[in-house]
Amino acid sequence: xxxxxxxxxxxxxxxxxxxxxxxxxxxxxxxxxxxxxxxxxxxxxxxxxxxxxxxxxxxxxxxxxxxxxxxxxxxxxxxxxxxxxxxxxxxxxxxxxxxxxxxxxxxxxxxxxxxxxxxxxxxxxxxxxxxxxxxxxxxxxxxxxxxxxxxxxxxxxxxxxxxxxxxxxxxxxxxxxxxxxxxxxxxxxxxxxxxxxxxxxxxxxxxxxxxxxxxxxxxxxxxxxxxxxxxxxxxxxxxxxxxxxxxxxxxxxxxxxxxxxxxxxxxxxxxxxxxxxxxxxxxxxxxxxxxxxxxxxxxxxxxxxxxxxxxxxxxxxxxxxxxxxxxxxxxxxxxxxxxxx
Amino acid sequence: xxxxxxxxxxxxxxxxxxxxxxxxxxxxxxxxxxxxxxxxxxxxxxxxxxxxxxxxxxxxxxxxxxxxxxxxxxxxxxxxxxxxxxxxxxxxxxxxxxxxxxxxxxxxxxxxxxxxxxxxxxxxxxxxxxxxxxxxxxxxxxxxxxxxxxxxxxxxxxxxxxxxxxxxxxxxxxxxxxxxxxxxxxxxxxxxxxxxxxxxxxxxxxxxxxxxxxxxxxxxxxxxxxxxxxxxxxxxxxxxxxxxxxxxxxxxxxxxxxxxxxxxxxxxxxxxxxxxxxxxxxxxxxxxxxxxxxxxxxxxxxxxxxxxxxxxxxxxxxxxxxxxxxxxxxxxxxxxxxxxx
Numbered sequence: 109x110x111x112x113x114x115x116x117x118x119x120x121x122x123x124x125x126x127x128x129x130x131x132x133x134x135x136x137x138x139x140x141x142x143x144x145x146x147x148x149x150x151x152x153x154x155x156x157x158x159x160x161x162x163x164x165x166x167x168x169x170x171x172x173x174x175x176x177x178x179x180x181x182x183x184x185x186x187x188x189x190x191x192x193x194x195x196x197x198x199x200x201x202x203x204x205x206x207x208x209x210x211x212x213x214x215x216x217x218x219x220x221x222x223x224x225x226x227x228x229x230x231x232x233x234x235x236x237x238x239x240x241x242x243x244x245x246x247x248x249x250x251x252x253x254x255x256x257x258x259x260x261x262x263x264x265x266x267x268x269x270x271x272x273x274x275x276x277x278x279x280x281x282x283x284x285x286x287x288x289x290x291x292x293x294x295x296x297x298x299x300x301x302x303x304x305x306x307x308x309x310x311x312x313x314x315x316x317x318x319x320x321x322x323x324x325x326x327x328x329x330x331x332x333x334x335x336x337x338x339x340x341x342x343x344x345x346x347x348x349x350x351x352x353x354x355x356x357x358x359x360x361x362x363x364x365x366x367x368x369x370x371x372x373x374x375x376x377x378x379x380x381x382x383x384x385x386x387x388x389x390x391x392x393x394x395x396x397x398x399x400x401x402x403x404x405x406x407x408x409x410x411x412x413x414x415x416x417x418x419x420x421x422x423x424x425x426x427x428x429x430x431x432x433x434x435x436x437x438x439x440x441x442x443x444x445x446x447x448x449x
Numbered sequence: 450x451x452x453x454x455x456x457x458x459x460x461x462x463x464x465x466x467x468x469x470x471x472x473x474x475x476x477x478x479x480x481x482x483x484x485x486x487x488x489x490x491x492x493x494x495x496x497x498x499x500x501x502x503x504x505x506x507x508x509x510x511x512x513x514x515x516x517x518x519x520x521x522x523x524x525x526x527x528x529x530x531x532x533x534x535x536x537x538x539x540x541x542x543x544x545x546x547x548x549x550x551x552x553x554x555x556x557x558x559x560x561x562x563x564x565x566x567x568x569x570x571x572x573x574x575x576x577x578x579x580x581x582x583x584x585x586x587x588x589x590x591x592x593x594x595x596x597x598x599x600x601x602x603x604x605x606x607x608x609x610x611x612x613x614x615x616x617x618x619x620x621x622x623x624x625x626x627x628x629x630x631x632x633x634x635x636x637x638x639x640x641x642x643x644x645x646x647x648x649x650x651x652x653x654x655x656x657x658x659x660x661x662x663x664x665x666x667x668x669x670x671x672x673x674x675x676x677x678x679x680x681x682x683x684x685x686x687x688x689x690x691x692x693x694x695x696x697x698x699x700x701x702x703x704x705x706x707x708x709x710x711x712x713x714x715x716x717x718x719x720x721x722x723x724x725x726x727x728x729x730x731x732x733x734x735x736x737x738x739x740x741x742x743x744x745x746x747x748x749x750x751x752x753x754x755x756x757x758x759x760x761x762x763x764x765x766x767x768x769x770x771x772x773x774x775x776x777x778x779x780x781x782x783x784x785x786x787x788x789x790x
Contacts, residue, residue: 405694
C-alpha cells in the first residue's frame with residue numbers, strides 16, 4: 109500500500125484528525141457538506157495505514173481547489189434513470205459527495221431489483237476506492253467499483269501512455285468477520301505509492317514503469333517526470349484497465365483519462381473523469397447464506413496457507429488507530445495545522 | 450490463446466463442423482437442444498482459433514458424459530427472482546444451455562432496468578467464456594461474466610492450490626467495429642493451454658506454475674501431474690480469482706472450485722460450479738453515444754501504438770474460417786468422425 113510517514117510519529121484521535129481536515133477543506137473552498145465527506149474519507153485512509161491516500165493527499169487537494177479546477181461547492185444532481193440505474197452529474201465537484209448524494213437511492217434499487225448501477229460523471233476522484241465500496245458490504249451487499257484517472261500507464265504492447273491507474277475495488281460481506289475488500293490499481297503500482305517512494309528517495313522493484321525515453325526504470329522520479337507506469341500482469345491488467353475506461357468514462361458520460369486539459373489550472377492534481385458502482389443484494393437469491401459461504405471461502409484460504417486476507421491490514425491498522433490514535437508525522441501534523449489556519 | 454493443431458490441416462465449412470459436433474454430442478448422451486448449443490459453442494471456438502476450447506475439448510466432453518458426471522439432457526429451470534435478477538438451476542447440466550434458456554429474460558430486464566444479473570448454479574462450464582458475452586455486445590449491451598472451475602491455482606501467498614483458473618470475460622459494442630471482447634483466466638495461463646503445451650511437448654514461460662513439490666517449473670506436465678498454476682499478476686490476479694469464487698459460486702449458490710468430488714466418475718473433466726453474468730444497457734444513460742465513445746477509445750489505443758485489440762485475433766481467424774473453412778488437423782477430423790459413429 110505505502111511506506112509509513114517520515115519522521116517522528118504522533119497519534120491523534122480519529123475525530124480530531126477528521127475535524128482538522130474538515131477545517132482545511134472548508135477553509136480552502138469546500139462547502140460544509142463536501143468538507144465533511146472528504147475529511148472523513150481522507151482521515152479514514154490515514155487511520156487504516158493507506159498513507160498514499162491519507163493526509164499525504166491534502167496539499168494536492170488544496171492546490172487543486174486553489175487552481176479553480178474543481179468546484180468544492182458543487183451540488184451533485186441525481187437522476188433516477190431506470191429501476192436499477194442511477195446517474196449523478198457531480199457538476200465538476202468531487203466524486204465522493206456525488207456518491208453520498210445517490211447512495212440511498214442506489215441501495216434501495218439494489219434491494220428491490222437485486223442489482224443496481226450508479227454512474228457518476230463530471231467528477232474528480234482523488235482518493236482510495238475501498239472507502240466507496242466497504243460500507244455496502246457492512247450492509248450485507250456486494251459492491252464493485254471502477255474509476256478512471258489520468259494518462260500515466262502505457263497499454264501493454266503500446267509505445268506511449270494512455271490509460272490512468274484505473275483501480276478496481278470490490279467488497280463482500282463475510283459472516284463473523286470484517287468484509288472482504290480489495291482495491292487494486294490496474295497499473296503495476298498506484299500513483300500515490302510512486303510519489304511516496306520518490307519523496308522517500310527509494311527505488312522501485314523492476315517492472316513498475318518506464319522513463320521519458322520509454323526505457324524500463326526503477327527510479328520513481330523518472331516515472332513521475334515524463335515517464336509512465338506499466339499495467340500489472342501484462343496484457344491482462346492492460347485489458348482490465350481498458351475495461352475501466354469503458355465503464356467509468358464511456359458508460360457514465362465522463363472523460364477518458366486523456367481527455368481533460370488542466371494546463372490552465374496550475375496546481376490542479378485531480379483527474380476529471382467518471383466512476384461506476386455496481387451493487388448486488390445477495391439476499392435476493394441466497395438469503396443470509398452468502399455471508400456464510402464467504403466465510404467458508406476465507407477459512408479455506410487460511411487453510412491453504414494464506415496469512416492475510418485482502419483488506420485485513422487496514423482492519424488491523426484501524427483497530428490500533430481507534431485505540432491509540434491515528435499515526436502521522438509531527439511535520440505532517442504541523443503542516444495540516446498551518447493549512448487549517 | 451493456444452498453439453495451432455498438430456499435423457496436416459484440413460479445412461471444413463463451419464456448418465459441417467457444427468453438424469459433426471452436434472452428432473457427437475447427441476450420440477453421447479445430450480438432448481437435441483443441448484447438443485445444438487454445445488456444438489455451436491465448440492465449433493465457434495475452433496473457427497476463431499481458440500484451439501484450447503475447440504475440438505480439442507471433445508474427448509473430454511465425451512468421457513465426462515460417459516461417466517455420468519454431467520446430465521446432457523438436463524432442462525434448466527429459470528426463476529424470475531426480481532426486476533433485475535434471474536436465477537437458473539442448470540440441474541447438473543452444462544452452463545451454456547442454462548444461459549440460453551434465461552437469455553431473453555435477462556436481456557429484457559437489462560433493457561428495462563438498465564442492468565440485470567444472471568446467476569447460474571448447479572452447472573458445468575467446459576468452454577471458453579467469450580462466446581457467452583460477445584452476443585450481448587452484438588445487441589448493443591455491455592456484458593461481464595465470471596465462472597469458477599476446479600482447484601488448480603495456488604492463491605498468492607498460500608502453500609497449496611485452492612482456486613480454479615476462474616476466468617473473467619467482458620464485451621462492449623464498438624461503433625463500426627467488431628465488439629471489444631476479452632476473456633482472461635485469472636491464472637497465469639489457461640488450463641487448456643497448459644494441456645496443449647503438454648501435448649505438443651513444449652516448455653512454458655517461467656512464472657506460470659509449480660510442480661507437485663510446490664517448486665517453480667516450466668514443464669506443463671509437472672503442472673498437470675500434481676503441480677498447480679499460479680495466479681496472473683501476483684496478489685492482484687489472486688484477489689480477482691477470489692472475487693470470481695465469491696461471484697460465481699457463493700452468490701449463485703454453486704460449488705466453490707474445491708467442493709465437488711468427481712472421484713466416483715472416472716473420465717469426468719467438467720467443473721461443477723456456477724457462473725454469473727452482468728448485463729448493462731448503455732442506451733439508458735448514453736443513447737447511441739456509448740458505442741461511439743468505445744470507438745474513440747479504440748482509435749486512441751491504436752494511436753498509442755497498439756496493433757491488436759482484445760478479441761481481434763479471433764475476428765481475423767473467423768473471417769478466414771468463414772471464407773476458407775475451419776482449420777483442424779486430419780487426425781482430429783478422423784477422430785471426430787469416429788466419435789460421431
